[in-house]
Every structure is written in structure tokens, then in C-alpha cells.
Amino acid sequence: EVQLMQSGAEVRKPGESLKISCQVSTGYGFTSDWIAWLRQVPGKGLEYMGVIYPGDYDTRYSPSFEGQVTISADKSISTAYLQWSGLKASDTAMYYCARLKGDFWSGYFDYWGQGTLVTVS
Amino acid sequence: QSALTQPPSASGSPGQSVTISCTGTNSDVGGYDYVSWYQQHPGKAPKLIIYEVSKRPSGVPDRFSGSKSGDTASLTVSGLQAEDEADYYCSSFAGHYIGYVFGTGTQVTVL
Numbered sequence: 001e002v003q004l005m006q007s008g009a010e011v012r013k014p015g016e017s018l019k020i021s022c023q024v025s026t027g028y029g030f031t032s033d034w035i036a037w038l039r040q041v042p043g044k045g046l047e048y049m050g051v052i053y054p055g056d057y058d059t060r061y062s063p064s065f066e067g068q069v070t071i072s073a074d075k076s077i078s079t080a081y082l083q084w085s086g087l088k089a090s091d092t093a094m095y096y097c098a099r100l101k102g103d104f105w106s107g108y109f110d111y112w113g114q115g116t117l118v119t120v121s
Numbered sequence: 122q123s124a125l126t127q128p129p130s131a132s133g134s135p136g137q138s139v140t141i142s143c144t145g146t147n148s149d150v151g152g153y154d155y156v157s158w159y160q161q162h163p164g165k166a167p168k169l170i171i172y173e174v175s176k177r178p179s180g181v182p183d184r185f186s187g188s189k190s191g192d193t194a195s196l197t198v199s200g201l202q203a204e205d206e207a208d209y210y211c212s213s214f215a216g217h218y219i220g221y222v223f224g225t226g227t228q229v230t231v232l
Binding site for chain 2: 003036038045046047048051060061062063064096098101104105106107108109110112113114115
């Protein structure tokens with residue numbers, strides 16, 4: 001079974017940097033599927049941020065998040081990352097990683113992490 | 122890019138059916154058969170319940186069904202049960218530049 005385990009809740013001040021993680025338990029090849037990051041502001045809906053294909057590190061961002069965050073991965077430990085270099089209060093949200101099953105243009109998010117709550121204050 | 126449009130709320134009594142719409146454009150819902158639906162209970166991660174417009178993952182009851190007509194996709198929950206009370210989100214591929222878009226979300230209440 002596929003499991004995505006995210007790092008714990010974080011509290012940061014505006015302007016600080018942060019990197020959160022999503023470790024994927026194999027049962028399938030970590031390098032064979034896209035891993036996505038999604039944001040959910042408290043009380044609001046889901047937003048797609050971008051994806052990474054750990055096999056070749058191909059990374060694609062939603063235009064809304066391009067330049068605002070960095071998505072990366074480390075194949076050796078089956079872990080994907082989401083990183084900020086200068087947090088803003090508006091980055092306060094729950095962040096989910098999820099597997100995008102299928103090809104980039106024809107996929108769906110079938111397995112989800114438990115979420116990482118990021119608070120910037 | 123704009124979120125797909127869903128009604129904010131829907132409700133039904135146990136045993137009844139509820140249908141949720143998800144309206145986009147011909148650049149997302151209308152342009153691709155890659156619409157998926159997610160159920161989210163309070164404080165929990167979303168769960169996939171429909172993919173590729175109308176397919177159900179293993180373990181999802183057949184009370185959940187999906188369809189699409191033009192730029193609008195729909196999720197129908199038949200035989201409503203108390204545990205169906207949750208938020209529901211649609212999602213669609215929206216082209217290689219944008220990637221994926223989600224709906225605004227619908228809160229389903231079982232009366």
C-alpha cells in the first residue's frame with residue numbers, strides 16, 4: 001500500500017524560510033509517479049501548487065505559485081519537499097502532498113499525506 | 122486561472138440522492154475527460170472517490186457516481202448516509218501550463 005507521511009506542524013515568522021517534507025513508502029517505485037503539493041487555507045478550498053516527477057526531477061508549477069515556492073525531491077530517501085525562502089502571513093495554510101496517478105495530463109490524486117499545518121505569525 | 126464553480130452547499134435526507142455540479146470551461150472540464158472528485162471530512166485529508174469522470178476506485182461504494190456534459194461535471198450520491206456528510210471537491214486537468222484546477226467545494230449535509 002502507498003503511504004505518504006508528512007513532516008509535523010511548523011510555526012514561523014514572516015520573512016523566515018521553511019522546508020516541509022513528504023516521505024513516500026514504496027510498494028511502488030517512488031520514481032515512477034508524480035508527487036503533487038496542494039494548499040488549503042483554513043476554511044477554504046483546495047489549490048493545486050505543482051508537481052515533481054522524482055524519476056528525472058521534472059517539476060511543474062501552477063502559475064499562481066511559480067516563483068513563490070520550490071518543489072524538490074530526493075530519490076535516495078523517497079521524499080519530496082516544499083520550500084519557502086521568505087514566508088508571508090498569507091502562506092498560513094494546511095499543505096498536502098499527494099500522488100498524481102497516471103501521466104501529468106491525465107492523472108488524479110489517489111493517495112494523500114496527512115497534511116502539514118504551516119502558521120506564519 | 123479560476124477555480125471551477127460548485128454550489129456552496131447541498132443537502133438531502135437519509136436515503137435520498139444529491140447531485141453536485143462542477144462548472145468549468147472548454148479549457149478544463151469541457152476539454153478533457155480527466156475530472157476527479159474528492160471527499161473531505163473535517164480535519165481529514167481529502168479522499169479520491171471518482172476519477173476520469175465516472176470511474177470509482179476500489180472500495181468506494183457504488184452510491185457515488187460521476188458524469189459530464191459539456192463544461193459541467195456532476196457527482197451524484199445516491200442513498201445518502203450519515204457518513205456522506207462532508208465537503209466535496211471536483212478537479213480537472215486544465216492544460217500543460219496551468220496543470221490542475223479544483224472546484225470551490227460543496228458542503229453536503231445529511232438532514
